[in-house]
Amino acid sequence: MASCEICGEEMLNRVGCKVGICDCNGKSYPRIRFGTEKRFEGVFGDDDCCPDCLAPFESFHHFGCDIEECPVCREAIYGDCECHLVFPDLEGMGEKTL
Ligand SMILES: [Zn+2]
Ligand SMILES: [Zn+2]
Ligand SMILES: [Zn+2]
Secondary structure: OOEOOOOOOEHHHOOOOOOOEEEEOOEEEEOOEOOOOHHHOOOOOOOOEOOOOOOEOOOEOOOOOOOOEOOOOOOEOOOOOOOOEEEOOOOOOOOEEO
């Protein structure tokens, strides 16, 4: 099934991503946790999992999740964000660049 391309975790297990940072222009930024997105403020609570990547509340989204926001510009990573984010890869398959 769907496993995360940067941490290798199976998303259906409802666990958060193990990668908590990403890089932009050589600087490291902490990723935005599920439940703290500005465009979903107040929508999700303690018992919720991310509707896209199934990460539990206040944990990190998995790579490719549509809900995740960019920590640099606070826009949707796969939407309006135009930052060049680089995610470290715990699986050793190479860094992922958006
Ligand atoms: Zn992951
Ligand atoms: Zn997610
Ligand atoms: Zn951005």
